[in-house]
Amino acid sequence: MPEFLRNIFVLFRKETLMIVKDKRSRIILVVPILVQTILFGYVATYDLNRVEYALLDEDRTSASRDLARRFEAAPIFYKKMALNNSKEIADVLDNKKVLLVLHIGPQFERRLNAGQTVPVQILVDGRNSNVAGAAAGYAVGMVEAFTNARLRERGITDSAITVSSRAWFNPNLETRWNIISGLLAVLAVIQVTVLAGQSVAREKEQGTFDQLLVTPFDSMTIMFGKALPPVLVGLVQSSVVLLIALGWFTIPFAGSLATLYLALIVFNFAIVGIGLCVSVMTATMQQAMLYSFTLLMPMILLSGFATPITSMPEVFQYATQINPARYGVELIQRIYLEGAGISEIKHLLWPLGAMAVVTLGAASRLFRGKLG
Amino acid sequence: MNARKITDTHNAGRTRIRALIRKETRQMLRDKSTLTLGIILPILLLLLFGFGLSLDVRQVPVTVVRDSSSPVTRDLYTSLKRSLYFNPVMANSWKEAEHMLRTGVTDAIVRREMKESPDGREHIQIIVNGRDSNTARIMQRYLEGAVSHWVLLRQSNLSFLSGGIAPEIAGRAIAETRIWYNSEQESRYFLIPGVTVLIMTLIGTLLTALVVAREWERGTYEALVATPVRKLEIVMGKTIPYFALGMVGLSLCLAAATWVFGIPMRGSLLLIVAGSAIYMLVALGIGLLVSAAVKNQFLASQIVLILSFMPTLMLSGFIFDLKSAPAIAHYFAHAFPATWYVDLMQTLFLVGNAPEVVTRDLLIMSCFAVVLLGLAGAKIKKSLE
Numbered sequence: 001m002p003e004f005l006r007n008i009f010v011l012f013r014k015e016t017l018m019i020v021k022d023k024r025s026r027i028i029l030v031v032p033i034l035v036q037t038i039l040f041g042y043v044a045t046y047d048l049n050r051v052e053y054a055l056l057d058e059d060r061t062s063a064s065r066d067l068a069r070r071f072e073a074a075p076i077f078y079k080k081m082a083l084n085n086s087k088e089i090a091d092v093l094d095n096k097k098v099l100l101v102l103h104i105g106p107q108f109e110r111r112l113n114a115g116q117t118v119p120v121q122i123l124v125d126g127r128n129s130n131v132a133g134a135a136a137g138y139a140v141g142m143v144e145a146f147t148n149a150r151l152r153e154r155g156i157t158d159s160a161i162t163v164s165s166r167a168w169f170n171p172n173l174e175t176r177w178n179i180i181s182g183l184l185a186v187l188a189v190i191q192v193t194v195l196a197g198q199s200v201a202r203e204k205e206q207g208t209f210d211q212l213l214v215t216p217f218d219s220m221t222i223m224f225g226k227a228l229p230p231v232l233v234g235l236v237q238s239s240v241v242l243l244i245a246l247g248w249f250t251i252p253f254a255g256s257l258a259t260l261y262l263a264l265i266v267f268n269f270a271i272v273g274i275g276l277c278v279s280v281m282t283a284t285m286q287q288a289m290l291y292s293f294t295l296l297m298p299m300i301l302l303s304g305f306a307t308p309i310t311s312m313p314e315v316f317q318y319a320t321q322i323n324p325a326r327y328g329v330e331l332i333q334r335i336y337l338e339g340a341g342i343s344e345i346k347h348l349l350w351p352l353g354a355m356a357v358v359t360l361g362a363a364s365r366l367f368r369g370k371l372g
Numbered sequence: 373m374n375a376r377k378i379t380d381t382h383n384a385g386r387t388r389i390r391a392l393i394r395k396e397t398r399q400m401l402r403d404k405s406t407l408t409l410g411i412i413l414p415i416l417l418l419l420l421f422g423f424g425l426s427l428d429v430r431q432v433p434v435t436v437v438r439d440s441s442s443p444v445t446r447d448l449y450t451s452l453k454r455s456l457y458f459n460p461v462m463a464n465s466w467k468e469a470e471h472m473l474r475t476g477v478t479d480a481i482v483r484r485e486m487k488e489s490p491d492g493r494e495h496i497q498i499i500v501n502g503r504d505s506n507t508a509r510i511m512q513r514y515l516e517g518a519v520s521h522w523v524l525l526r527q528s529n530l531s532f533l534s535g536g537i538a539p540e541i542a543g544r545a546i547a548e549t550r551i552w553y554n555s556e557q558e559s560r561y562f563l564i565p566g567v568t569v570l571i572m573t574l575i576g577t578l579l580t581a582l583v584v585a586r587e588w589e590r591g592t593y594e595a596l597v598a599t600p601v602r603k604l605e606i607v608m609g610k611t612i613p614y615f616a617l618g619m620v621g622l623s624l625c626l627a628a629a630t631w632v633f634g635i636p637m638r639g640s641l642l643l644i645v646a647g648s649a650i651y652m653l654v655a656l657g658i659g660l661l662v663s664a665a666v667k668n669q670f671l672a673s674q675i676v677l678i679l680s681f682m683p684t685l686m687l688s689g690f691i692f693d694l695k696s697a698p699a700i701a702h703y704f705a706h707a708f709p710a711t712w713y714v715d716l717m718q719t720l721f722l723v724g725n726a727p728e729v730v731t732r733d734l735l736i737m738s739c740f741a742v743v744l745l746g747l748a749g750a751k752i753k754k755s756l757e
Contacts, residue, residue, distance in 0.1 A: 024671055032678040036686075042701040044692045046427070046506040051695075067545065093552055094726040096719075099695065112543040119548040126554035127718045128562050130427045130506070131693045136549040137513050143547035151544070163496045163519045165512050168473070170502025173509050177502070190677070198670060285669050286582050287405035293578065294413045298420060306691055307425040308507045310432050310479070316424040333503050334476070344475055 007217050011225025015199065019229055033187055033237050037244045040183065045175040048134040051076050053100040054092050056083040063109035067120065067146045071102060076138060093125050100124045100135050112150070169254070169337045180245045181336040182305040185328035187241060188234040188264070189271055189299060193292045195230040196275025200367075201288035219367035223360060226276060231268040238264050245336075254339030262342075263335060263349065267328040270352045273359025274324070280366040299325045327352045388601050392609025400583075400613055409579055410617045414571040414624055421567040422633045426559045429510045431459045435469045437483035438462050444484055444494060451518050452482075458514075473501055480511050482519075553638075553722040564635050565717035566690030568625040569710055570681075572648060575618045576655020577662075577680040578673065584610060585663035585672035588755075597756050607752055611656050618652040629721070639720030643730060647720070650737045651713040655680070657744025664751040684710040689718075709740040 020026050053071065057064050071077045080098050083089065092098050103121035111118045122139045126132040170177045203209040212222060242260075245251045275292060282288040301307075302316060303325035309317060320326040327348045334340040334348075342349075400406050434452055439445045452460040461478070463469040472478040485495035498515045500508040554561045587593050587610075596606050626644070629635040637644070658680050663672045686692065687701075688710040694702055705711050716733035719726050 022671075024666070024668075028671060028674045028678075032674075036678070036682060039701060039704065040686050043687050043694065043697045043705055045696055046509075046692065047696050048693075049696045094723050095728040096715075096726075108545070112545065115543045118543070118545050120545050122547050122549040124549065124551050126551035126557065126561075127722055128689075128693045129551065129554045129557040129559050131695060132551045132554070133510075133557050136551065140547040140549060143545055147544040147546070163498065163516055165498035165500065165516055167500045167502035167505075167508050167512065170505055170508070173502050173505040173512075175505045178505055194673070194677075202670075282405070284586075286586050287403070289582055289669070289673050290405040290409045290579070293574075294408050294416070297413060298416060301417075301420050301425055304504075307427055308429075308504050310507070311426045311428055311430050312424050316420075330476070337503050338474070338501075340474070 004221060007221045008224045008228070011217065011221065012228045015225055015229040016232065018202075019195065019233065029191070029233060029237070030240065033240050034244065036187070037180065037183055037241050038248060041176050041180050041244070041249050044179045046130060046134075047173075047175050048131055048138070049076055050078060051100055051135045051138060052078045052080045052098045053102055053139075054081045054083050054089075054098045055079055056086060056089065056101060056103045058086075058106040059104050059108035061109035063112055064104045067104060067108075067143070068102070070142050070146055071139075074138075074142060077142075089123060093123065096125065096127075098125075099131070100139060102139065176249060177251050177337060178333060179305075180241070180249060180251060181333045182303075182329050184238050184241045184245070184264075184336070185267065185325065185332045186300055186303065186305050188238050188268060189303075189325050189328065190296060191237055192230045192234040192268055192271045193275040193278075193296055193299075194289065195233055196227070196272045197278045197282075197288040197292035198285055199226050199230070200276065200279035201282050201285045204282075205284050219364050222367050223276065223364040226279075227269065227272045227360060227363075230272050230275065231265070234268040234271070235261070235264060251336075254337060255335035256339075256341070259340075259342060259345075260332070260335045263328075263331045263345070266349060266352045266356060267324065267331065269356035270324040270359065271328075273356055273363055276363035277359055277366065280363055299323055302326060303329045305329050321351075322355075324352055324355050385602065385605060389605050389609055389612075392601065392605060393612050396609055396613045397616075400617065406579065406583070410575055410621060411624070413574065414621050415628075417567050417571060418564070418625065418628045418632075421563045422560055422628065425563065427506060428557070428559055429457045429507055429514070432457060432480070432507060432511055433478045434458045434460045434480045434482065434511070434515070435463045435472050435478040436460055437466055437469050437481065438464055439484045444496060445482070448482055448496075448519060451521075452515075455514070455518070457511075473499070476501075479504075479507065480515065482515060560633055561635055561722060562718055563691070564625070564629045564633055565721045566688070566714055568622065568629070568648075568717055569651070569688065569690060569713050570684055571621050571625060572618055572651055572713075573655055573680055573684045573710060575614065575621050576652050577659040577676045579617070580611070580614045580656055580659030581663045581672040581676040582669060583614075584660060585667060585669045588663060588667035589669055593752075593756060603753050603756055604749070606756075607660070607749060611660065614656060614659075615649075615652055618655070619649070622648045622652075635721055637721055638724040639730070640725055643725060643734075644717070644720050647713065647716045647730075647734055647737065650734065650741055651709065653741040654709045654713075654737060654744055657741060657748050660748035661744060661751055664748060664755055667755075680708075680710070683708045687711065688714045690714050709737055712736050712740075 055068055057068055072079055083092070086103065089101050093101065101123040103123060105121070108118055120143050122136055124132040124136050167173050200209065203212065246253060274295065278291050278295065279288050282291055302320045302323050304320070309320055309326065331345055331348045334345055436445050436449045436452070449460050449462060452458045463472065466483060469481045469483065473481055480498065480500040482496065482498050485497050496519050498512060500511050502508045551557055593606065630637060659676065662675050662679070666672050666675065684690065687705040687708060694705055697705065712733045716730060719729045
């Protein structure tokens with residue numbers, strides 16, 4: 001084995017042992033990932049499949065009951081209570097007793113039969129506007145279906161145009177599919193940044209960095225020795241998430257494993273480079289941790305993992321272009337869900353590769369600076 | 373005589389605490405990384421959540437496949453062009469559109485289906501990229517609505533011309549929706565109260581756990597025991613400066629929410645501050661307990677990330693609403709104090725002093741505070757003996 005590779009291996013072994021020698025560290029690197037992935041798979045969802053509502057029917061006729069029955073029969077609506085007058089609405093919404101109030105006004109049937117357009121009030125708790133919008137959308141759909149059924153009864157023909165819609169790559173539009181595939185990248189970002197951030201800072205704090213000075217290793221060797229263990233940990237963690245995605249949630253994997261791991265490796269190197277730069281520039285573990293964290297937050301939030309990039313203002317959209325996590329999340333999701341091959345993702349791979357070269361090069365230079 | 377002695381020790385205790393707080397505060401102010409996390413990160417998060425992140429669909433690229441034999445696609449394109457949500461482009465062929473979807477240039481395709489159906493109906497097909505399921509769903513709903521609207525217009529024209537009953541005469545029920553507390557449906561309105569919770573969690577648990585774990589690692593606690601300072605005073609001297617930093621963070625959030633983002637504050641400010649102070653005690657309790665339990669910076673930071681930061685981000689109802697979570701995950705999420713604090717903040721900001729919600733949340737958070745601080749105190753005492 002060439003001297004260079006052997007040296008890297010020696011350092012790599014020592015660094016990896018540092019991470020996994022403590023039983024508590026070993027546990028903390030794997031168990032939480034398992035628990036978090038499964039838990040987030042269930043909780044982290046934008047899907048709305050349960051809308052509890054209160055009914056205020058001031059008409060009490062067969063038409064109003066017909067509309068109310070439609071809500072009762074719908075699988076996502078759960079009638080929690082019936083209200084007697086509109087004064088009760090504020091209390092049930094304010095105190096979160098229901099998410100939505102269906103209010104049918106007096107003379108609903110009479111006005112319908114007179115050929116008028118009659119409003120049905122849908123009042124929604126807007127504390128979470130995203131949920132409110134979805135709930136309102138479902139309720140509007142119910143009222144539309146009621147109207148269409150009435151029109152059909154009266155012999156007004158169906159429209160000459162039909163609409164069908166389909167979603168590709170995630171046919172039932174389950175949030176879980178994109179959250180879990182996104183977690184493959186995001187959990188690795190957190191772990192790798194923190195581990196790489198600590199690596200040099202720990203040596204400085206404990207005074208062992210000076211000992212590295214007197215070894216025959218050059219800064220390139222030290223850099224690779226420091227960079228490889230976090231990359232390895234990141235890959236192991238991503239594999240754990242992948243296994244859960246496949247085995248527990250059975251989210252179909254559309255791509256090729258080789259492409260996925262290629263993307264993960266390039267991605268992890270870009271992240272580790274950032275972590276190492278932070279680590280070299282700080283003096284203590286505490287500082288390294290706090291600075292890595294200050295970097296991590298915007299990296300994750302601007303990655304498109306939790307909120308879409310197209311919804312961000314333009315300035316932020318530009319900012320995402322220097323964010324490795326943004327490329328990572330998109331890469332992994334495209335490979336996992338869409339089955340994208342290299343040719344369809346190369347425009348995402350090369351910026352990550354460039355970031356890896358730049359940050360690792362910078363880290364290596366900074367070592368040299370420290371080494372004198 | 374006796375009374376005087378008690379006053380003396382009381383005064384001495386106060387002096388000692390004050391000295392400790394002064395030392396701790398200086399240490400905090402001197403270290404730039406602490407201030408970065410305590411001040412810069414909160415500002416960054418507020419800006420990100422206030423201006424940058426949103427679940428609202430805006431300017432989504434949609435491809436309409438041109439079809440010269442029907443006016444439907446052209447009309448749809450025009451209708452999409454007028455909307456704020458979409459940024460439509462025309463494609464000349466299905467193949468071209470499909471390529472655009474696969475490479476991420478466009479997020480949805482609208483086309484007229486080629487096959488002629490026997491009843492002479494036209495079929496419009498909408499295809500969305502499900503990779504971002506939330507956007508996809510909103511897009512689907514909107515596109516279906518736009519198509520249906522177009523259909524309705526044409527239908528009423530046709531039936532009027534053919535002498536049939538115009539739909540208006542048939543009487544129709546239309547839904548009139550009112551989104552309470554946030555009529556414009558701005559996601560900012562619920563994200564900013566939520567990010568306040570995130571910031572308080574970061575300062576209270578992550579920062580405290582790191583700083584205190586470092587002291588355990590270096591053995592400075594044991595050194596303090598040798599001085600006349602009492603154990604309780606040590607704990608208080610540690611926590612009060614971070615409590616104060618948390619309150620600075622809170623003021624920052626409240627000021628930004630009101631003056632920068634124009635979020636309404638419909639509940640009482642006093643209740644917001646009181647609730648936040650209680651949550652800060654909870655957060656400090658977690659930070660102190662974890663650091664005293666593991667006495668190691670790396671482990672403390674990892675455990676705090678897992679036990680407090682990630683749940684706050686993912687499970688608290690701050691971004692992902694808990695209504696659709698399965699029962700067991702729902703209960704699990706409510707085992708974290710942050711979930712109650714998010715509920716309290718969203719209610720106090722957007723709704724008002726809804727008595728049932730506010731009393732329940734404050735009570736539950738107070739229980740968390742008492743238990744966690746009690747446990748932390750006991751653990752520290754035991755470790756120092």
